[in-house]
Amino acid sequence: MSSQDTLSRELALRIGLAARALPDTDAKRLFTVLTHCLGLPITEDKIGSLNLKTLKAAQAGEFSDIDDVSLKKALHILKHNVETGETLKPDIQAYVEGDMPGSVRIACASNDAINVDGHFGSCNQFMIYQVSADEARLIDIRFTDSPDGLEVDDKNLFRAELIQDCQVIYMASVGGPAAAKIVKLGIHPIKLQGIESITGIINQLQTVIAGTPPPWLAKVMGIEANNRFRFEREATG
């Protein structure tokens, strides 16, 4: 879609965050409505001219049943600069090594901070969670911008090193050479069939941890083989 090429990253982020302020609305729905009332390309100026009435009437009243408070909140987000660290970071929970025995640290490649919707090599951020059978904490958000003025030779290696302390990374897609770099650092890459919510992924993982985790997972979680199960020595039969 060529329209997305002309959408600045800042505006894209604002649309994503504004959508979160609205019930049952994802960035795509909001983007469609905005396209309807503002036309493409969506620019800072056009968004500046947007008001509650226009937003409510747009696309044959797509948002007409949403309450004014939510819409005003979304408008405010759309019109104001995102202070990255501030808007996204309050959710981070304290974690000290050893807090959660039998846990695994996972990274989720994400653009919207809600779904695993990112390509490893191009996502905006990695959401870092510590997950055990009965608890999950968001312990960090790592943005993938390279530090100012620093030339990164190998983008994928830079990204892999960013999440080096994780045992598993979930992503919507990843290329072969990048996956090899991830594996080299001892991180287990998992490419999903499609986009899934981070909470959904965590729930699935918790079910696995609570049950019988596969040997490789038990190993990275530091569970001794003997404590896992008594396997029959039929493997090489």
Add this chain to the structure above:
Amino acid sequence: MALYIVEADCISCGDCEPVCPTNSITEGSIVFKIDKKTCTECEGDFDVPQCVKVCPIDNCILPLEA
């Protein structure tokens, strides 16, 4: 001579199963396994064991006896 799969490292991706020329690899109850009676380490078929070649994990498939 035969190879075996290190249980703690196998991620059950299944990549090795179809490349085995002697059909010695099957999915076991926990991870994949190699039948040591039929595994030839690909001798006579290939220069290098095919399962080792395609396995994404280092040192996951090793010779049974050193």
